[in-house]
Amino acid sequence: MSQATSQTLFQKIYASHVVGKLNPSTDLLYVDRHLIHEVTSPQAFSGLKLANRKVRRPDLTFATMDHNVSTQRRSLDAAGETSRKQLEALAANCAENRIPLLDLTHPDQGIVHVIGPEQGLTQPGMIIVCGDSHTSTHGAFGALAFGIGTSEVEHVLATQTLPQQQAKTLKVEINGELSAHVTPKDVILAVIGKLGTAGGNGYVAEFCGSAIRAMSMEGRMTLCNMSIEMGAKAGLIAPDQITFDYIKGKAHAPAAEHWDAAVQYWQSLYSDADAVFDKVVEIDAASITPQITWGTNPEQVIAVDQAVPAPDSFSDATKRDAAERALAYMGLQPGQKLTDCKVDVVFIGSCTNSRIEDLRAAASVVQGKKVAAGVRALVVPGSGVVKRQAEAEGLAGIFKDAGFEWREPGCSMCLGMNDDRVDAGQRCASTSNRNFEGRQGRGARTHLVSPAMAAAAAIAGKFVNIAAVNEKGDRA
Ligand SMILES: CC(C)[C@H](C(=O)O)[C@@H](O)C(=O)O
């Protein structure tokens, strides 16, 4: 029963990174990779300078520009003065400290959680941190990856280590086959709907089961990306052949002569069969349907053909109040069907759903059709790599012919930090991960959906039950 003989994947990675004990419950962990972007790094660099310290391992630090960039044109000042200052500060700090940076002139620039895996920076068994909550995305590779605050960013820059307390372990086991039109986005929304936005508090969530094994790396990243939305510290998936095949040949992947040894180590990264988790949740993949959020947190989610719930249907008083407030903000009535709701804006992008597979799924719905009159629709690839591939595959042409805007890479309309916003009162079908009040702009009404559902909404001008769309794309 000792932990040494039987460990979860999280415990294995954690234990192998302890370099010191600060007090009985706090360990000092070694950090393998530190990703940075313009929003949460400037004060950290200032703090470092004030303390007269240097970046200890610029070679393990990697930067990109994403939140504040304009995806309409490649210019540092295109998203306004504040954005320009943030981006210039990042560029100056990286230059001064010799930190590699994907800036706006770099062909691979993109969202931090898209570029890490693409560049081969994200590898199994690593501890990866970034001053960004969706760092959980990288857990899809069997890396322990989590977001940190700005003072922690400074600590990692200075020491390449981080004080941590061991989290509890949550196993989310999803077995069986997903139905047609049900995507990893629907899976994670359904999991959050079931566990709630606080269901993962204090836990690192490991996703396993046959439905996960069948998922591509893109799908696994979507799943881990949103594990933070149920409060989990990180999401984790044991690496397998699909993981190794994805990493092989990437710029920062282990070199050919080290590859076999790396894979051999990576193959030891799984939860032992008799490892004990603090909490276990089992879900039947076949029970999951296409999902859509109706409220202002990702837990306020229903199957797309369900009616919007009445606040009275929640037995918990806090949830009842939250539902009431959410319905008022969202301009919805209990009992209403979202498939009767018009959309004003469609945003396909963000670190949740801006990878090539997401764009393929959206393009297959859009092909040969037109965006409905009065709908503003945009596709924002997650990185230059995704953009080029989508253009080479003809996906960009499909979107443009249909009337979508085809953008440069960045966070864009996922949050109101650049020149893309949803206007007050407008309803947006969004493939991103957060639907908080004002997230996409003051008064904006966000509905989180999969790329295929977002694409279908753009064409129909209202939400559509994607499961009721037949092969030819007509609604049954
Ligand atoms: C700006 C950044 C700190 C923030 C995060 O931590 O997630 C952003 O990426 C978000 O998605 O809200």
Ligand code: SF4
């Ligand atoms: S795309 Fe959205 S969720 Fe992802 S890092 Fe950018 S702002 Fe955060």
